[in-house]
Amino acid sequence: MVKQERAARTRQALVRAAAEVFAQDGFVLASLTSISKKAGVSNGALHFHFENKQALARAVADEAAAVVRTIAGPGRPGGPDPLQRIIDATHALMRRLDQDVVVRAGFELGNGSRRRDGAVDLRGRWQAWVEEVLREAEREGVLAEGVSAADASVAVVAATVGFKQLGADDRTWMSAATLVQFWDLLLPRLASADVLGGLVSGGTRTDPAE
Numbered sequence: 752m753v754k755q756e757r758a759a760r761t762r763q764a765l766v767r768a769a770a771e772v773f774a775q776d777g778f779v780l781a782s783l784t785s786i787s788k789k790a791g792v793s794n795g796a797l798h799f800h801f802e803n804k805q806a807l808a809r810a811v812a813d814e815a816a817a818v819v820r821t822i823a824g825p826g827r828p829g830g831p832d833p834l835q836r837i838i839d840a841t842h843a844l845m846r847r848l849d850q851d852v853v854v855r856a857g858f859e860l861g862n863g864s865r866r867r868d869g870a871v872d873l874r875g876r877w878q879a880w881v882e883e884v885l886r887e888a889e890r891e892g893v894l895a896e897g898v899s900a901a902d903a904s905v906a907v908v909a910a911t912v913g914f915k916q917l918g919a920d921d922r923t924w925m926s927a928a929t930l931v932q933f934w935d936l937l938l939p940r941l942a943s944a945d946v947l948g949g950l951v952s953g954g955t956r957t958d959p960a961e
Contacts (some may be wrong), residue, residue, distance in 0.1 A: 762800045764790040766814055769807040778808060778860060779798035808860050815857020816871040822878040826887075833888035834942055835950055837881060841911055842930055842954035844877070848915050849925040858915065878908045893946045900937055902940055910937075927953060 768790035772781045787797040801807045822843045826836055842896060847854045861872045885900035885907070894903065910933055918925035934952035942950055 752960060761792055761796060765800055766798055766810050767853060769906045770811045770853040773856040774852050811853055812860050812871045815854045815873060818854050819873055819876060831955060832893060833884045834893055835955060836935055837884050839954045841958050842927060845914060845930060849922055868871040874912060881907050893943050895941055895943050
């Protein structure tokens, strides 16, 4: 049991170290030596857990994907309506992108043409979830007149992905205050009058992935 716990801690240290190196240097320039050094283990210990750099990248992406699945999960019976779910999820996602290097690296590893073998397309998953929830909002009649789920998803996905990119150099782009400004501007155009007053642009719950 002690050996298993030690092995699990070593593996987790390697995943986090890999995420930090990938986020700083990019996948191509990242070296296994720099990753093992940052994790405080030998190269031999690294190879015991991961065959190569691609395997490490998959582990980082898988861990990031687990966080995103928790944030962008199915609605709970009696839980927030679709629009509030999206607001809450954007706050949770930006908070994790700001604070968790594994999630940041996972998004980059699964990014378009730079996607690594086996890496999860987290941006694609996020977009699909936003579109699905906005279609639910459209069916429930809580979107403003003349607003379609397709149009709304363009605005939400473009803004959140843009905040993540801009946040690489200035973390205020991923702050709660920035998201509140965004939602305060968008919601009067997005939500029907019946639900607008009940929506909280600052979010209504803590990060479900924590």
